[in-house]
Amino acid sequence: EVQLVQSGAEVKKPGESLRISCKGSGYSFSNYWIAWVRQTPGKGLEWMGIIYPGDSNTRDSPSFQGHVTISADKSISTAYLQWNSLKASDTAIYYCGRIDVLAGAKVDFWGQGTLVSVSS
């Protein structure tokens, strides 16, 4: 069974650093792109970027470039989203998803989401 399990909720202060994770199981983690998607309170979905764990190739959205880093460690089947200096506006739920490109590009499995709260 394909599963993506994300790390738990975080409460941080502005300026702090943070790394959240997404661990895949039930499939060959190295061979599928992983997407990260943000959902701010009461708002829609925003595509942040993707990573191919096999070679750590990434495609970042310009809206998030320079503020967040997407990475992966294929040896432990885990993808990461990292901030060096959080802002209050980073308060959101973050989802990871597996992308299957064999039949178009579809995000066919999703993690449960990680709530990040940033407040002074």
Added chain:
Amino acid sequence: AIQMTQSPASLSASVGDRVTITCRASQGIRDDLGWYQQKPGKAPKLLIYGASSLQSGVPSRFSGSGSGTDFTLTISSLQPEDIATYYCLQDYNYPWTFGQGTKVEIK
């Protein structure tokens, strides 16, 4: 970035009604579009990929159509469990972009 304009922003329909949601791309995207359903407090769920292909396990009352710039998600007979927000997502080029979402409620 390609802009995806989704309409309506919300709709209210009766059980059994036919519901249509549209998504328009700011430029042609072939059939590189998916539709996702998100229920409150839950992760999105894939319904349709490649504009018209039904994801395995998704009820056949859901269907997608369109190509180029104009796309449609249709629920042939609305059921109570279909209450959710629906999003389109273009995967034609980077950055991928979502529509703003359509909230579907029962009248």
